[in-house]
Amino acid sequence: MLKIENLHCKIGNFYLKNINLEIRKTEYFVLLGPTGSGKTTLLKCILGLNKITSGKIFTDDKEITNFPPEKRNIGFLPQNYLLFPNMNVFENIAFGLKIKKKSDETKNEVIKIAKLLNIGTLLNRGINNLSGGEAQRVSLARALVIKPKVLLLDEPFSAIHEGLKSELWFELKNILKTLQIPTVHITHNLDEGYAVADKMGVIIDGKLAQQGYPNEIFSKPENSAVAGFLGLKNIFEGQIISQDGQKILLEYKGIKIIADSNIKKLEIGQKINPVRDGVSRRDISNKVKFCIRPDAIKVIKAGYLIREELKENLFDAQIISSYFFSDTCIMKLRILSGGEHPVFSARFPSLIYKRYNLSDGLKIKIAFWKEGIIMLTK
Amino acid sequence: MKNKIFKIFLWAFLISLVLFFLTLIFGLFQQLKITSVQKQFAAGEIFFAIKLTLLTATVSSVIALIFAVPIAYILSRYNFPLKNIVNSILYLPIVISPIALGAMLLIFFNTPVGKFFESNIFRVVFEVPAIILAQFIVIIGLAISLVKSVFDYINPEYELIARTLGVTQSQTFFHVIIPIAKKGILSAFVLVWARAVGEFGASVTLAGATTMKTETMPIAIFLSFASCDIYNTIVLTLISLFIGIIVLYGIHIYAKNRKPPL
Numbered sequence: 001m002l003k004i005e006n007l008h009c010k011i012g013n014f015y016l017k018n019i020n021l022e023i024r025k026t027e028y029f030v031l032l033g034p035t036g037s038g039k040t041t042l043l044k045c046i047l048g049l050n051k052i053t054s055g056k057i058f059t060d061d062k063e064i065t066n067f068p069p070e071k072r073n074i075g076f077l078p079q080n081y082l083l084f085p086n087m088n089v090f091e092n093i094a095f096g097l098k099i100k101k102k103s104d105e106t107k108n109e110v111i112k113i114a115k116l117l118n119i120g121t122l123l124n125r126g127i128n129n130l131s132g133g134e135a136q137r138v139s140l141a142r143a144l145v146i147k148p149k150v151l152l153l154d155e156p157f158s159a160i161h162e163g164l165k166s167e168l169w170f171e172l173k174n175i176l177k178t179l180q181i182p183t184v185h186i187t188h189n190l191d192e193g194y195a196v197a198d199k200m201g202v203i204i205d206g207k208l209a210q211q212g213y214p215n216e217i218f219s220k221p222e223n224s225a226v227a228g229f230l231g232l233k234n235i236f237e238g239q240i241i242s243q244d245g246q247k248i249l250l251e252y253k254g255i256k257i258i259a260d261s262n263i264k265k266l267e268i269g270q271k272i273n274p275v276r277d278g279v280s281r282r283d284i285s286n287k288v289k290f291c292i293r294p295d296a297i298k299v300i301k302a303g304y305l306i307r308e309e310l311k312e313n314l315f316d317a318q319i320i321s322s323y324f325f326s327d328t329c330i331m332k333l334r335i336l337s338g339g340e341h342p343v344f345s346a347r348f349p350s351l352i353y354k355r356y357n358l359s360d361g362l363k364i365k366i367a368f369w370k371e372g373i374i375m376l377t378k
Numbered sequence: 379m380k381n382k383i384f385k386i387f388l389w390a391f392l393i394s395l396v397l398f399f400l401t402l403i404f405g406l407f408q409q410l411k412i413t414s415v416q417k418q419f420a421a422g423e424i425f426f427a428i429k430l431t432l433l434t435a436t437v438s439s440v441i442a443l444i445f446a447v448p449i450a451y452i453l454s455r456y457n458f459p460l461k462n463i464v465n466s467i468l469y470l471p472i473v474i475s476p477i478a479l480g481a482m483l484l485i486f487f488n489t490p491v492g493k494f495f496e497s498n499i500f501r502v503v504f505e506v507p508a509i510i511l512a513q514f515i516v517i518i519g520l521a522i523s524l525v526k527s528v529f530d531y532i533n534p535e536y537e538l539i540a541r542t543l544g545v546t547q548s549q550t551f552f553h554v555i556i557p558i559a560k561k562g563i564l565s566a567f568v569l570v571w572a573r574a575v576g577e578f579g580a581s582v583t584l585a586g587a588t589t590m591k592t593e594t595m596p597i598a599i600f601l602s603f604a605s606c607d608i609y610n611t612i613v614l615t616l617i618s619l620f621i622g623i624i625v626l627y628g629i630h631i632y633a634k635n636r637k638p639p640l
Contacts, residue, residue: 044538047538047542048541049538049541068541068546069538069541069542070541070542070543070544070545070546071544072542073544074542075542076539076542078535078538078539082533082535082536082539084536084539084540084554084558085558086554086557086558086560095540095543095545095553096543096544096545099544099545099549099553100544142543143542143543146543146544
């Protein structure tokens with residue numbers, strides 16, 4: 001178990017602010033965040049390589065806050081694997097044990113871990129003759145052979161060939177699950193994080209902005225910073241016109257949008273408690289930030305029946321521009337109904353674009369799935 | 379066409395300098411007389427100078443590296459107050475004339491501390507230890523600078539990784555950093571050793587130029603030249619050249635085969 005309580009750290013002009021985290025045994029925790037958000041700084045605090053200003057760190061209920069790195073028993077897989085260039089594969093893996101244990105004991109442990117990671121045949125190889133995937137496993141074996149209480153992985157797939165990554169994500173997770181080691185995996189790759197995480201946290205600007213189950217975070221980002229990092233477009237500030245139970249009627253640039261809401265109904269003049277109400281920037285004029293997931297915008301094909309749940313948010317729109325990726329298409333759409341003709345980004349499978357004969361400038365009907373409209377706290 | 383002219387321009391510099399050096403060496407051979415070579419070797423003085431030079435250069439280089447390795451590591455890895463001033467002091471021997479360094483040492487041994495050292499520990503001035511001390515002072519700045527560049531080249535994250543594997547800072551230094559830096563340190567040793575072999579200014583000031591006592595190769599060349607013995611000067615210069623070329627060629631081959639640390 002790894003537990004972090006109220007951790008603060010200052011490195012130059014960068015601050016980690018009030019980090020609280022608990023990772024249970026066998027849990028695979030992914031820490032997501034943009035470059036420079038403080039992911040590696042936090043990892044180095046846990047490892048004892050960065051001095052923290054305040055807070056506490058525990059592994060298995062034992063406080064290790066003031067322990068030097070070598071006494072913490074935390075395994076670390078660095079981003080570029082950093083295999084010692086003066087040693088072969090066996091010596092690299094054995095390094096942490098060799099200092100403390102007898103040679104035959106070390107040999108057995110190394111062979112055991114090498115077998116588990118399928119690198120038993122590489123033991124006599126020089127490290128310059130390893131592929132990216134092999135080097136990753138050797139580095140992982142080196143971290144695991146000391147039987148760490150917690151394992152920290154710093155962007156472990158950044159040096160792996162794109163085509164091999166997804167297979168390795170699950171393979172790595174399965175291995176670590178077998179060993180029952182609580183793991184913190186940091187990455188800025190959303191797909192990677194979503195694929196392997198039991199739980200995840202999003203760190204932005206030195207603050208742990210949100211943590212929870214992957215579904216929870218991806219479907220309900222708490223604020224615009226998290227939503228922005230998760231690649232959610234269409235983050236706007238609208239006005240609440242009315243609220244009726246779970247339904248909320250919003251107005252944005254002259255169009256009315258109906259959304260589901262988990263925020264409490266507020267009365268005019270009522271004081272707002274951001275924690276209780278789930279909002280912080282909602283003032284008395286009922287302004288609220290919201291986001292419409294690009295994949296929650298649906299193109300309605302002419303002549304087709306419209307599903308009941310889509311009828312509430314149905315608009316006439318015009319395609320402004322389209323950009324194609326390998327299997328998806330991003331479109332900029334201008335809503336034609338409503339005074340200010342707001343623009344939204346929508347994402348579709350590329351196939352839909354071809355099948356519906358879409359083109360730039362075409363006028364179409366679109367609808368928003370209510371589940372894809374997310375109310376943000378700030 | 380412009381590229382060709384540019385290349386010719388570059389090569390012209392290289393070729394002219396190499397030709398200049400080769401002309402100097404050729405000049406030595408032209409003036410050399412076989413009889414004078416035989417005479418020199420028969421006298422035994424030359425063997426004494428070679429032996430003393432190699433011995434003192436080796437001892438001073440070893441001592442210089444014993445100091446340079448920890449100092450260079452600190453300068454490479456840590457920031458501390460007044461680091462720039464400390465750096466300037468340590469690199470002083472690189473910019474100060476060797477004769478001035480020798481004079482500083484000579485003056486030091488005339489201070490009460492220096493006198494106490496000479497009368498209670500061992501005599502230095504005009505003795506063999508003076509040569510070693512003079513060579514040490516001249517090469518230490520270079521040794522620190524060379525070894526520091528070796529440490530700078532090693533990713534400090536290796537040390538962090540080693541510590542996460544349960545290894546202490548000192549174990550990390552001896553089991554990770556030194557083995558990775560070994561080849562670079564060895565190259566640095568050979569270079570400072572070569573510099574010590576050629577050291578003259580500080581040695582002659584502190585150790586004097588006494589035949590068969592403090593007579594290193596450069597001092598022997600100086601003594602021969604001062605007594606107008608041109609043939610002897612040529613023989614000694616050629617031997618110095620031979621040692622220098624062997625060392626530099628060896629370093630070049632070694633550096634070529636050296637794999638840089640990741």
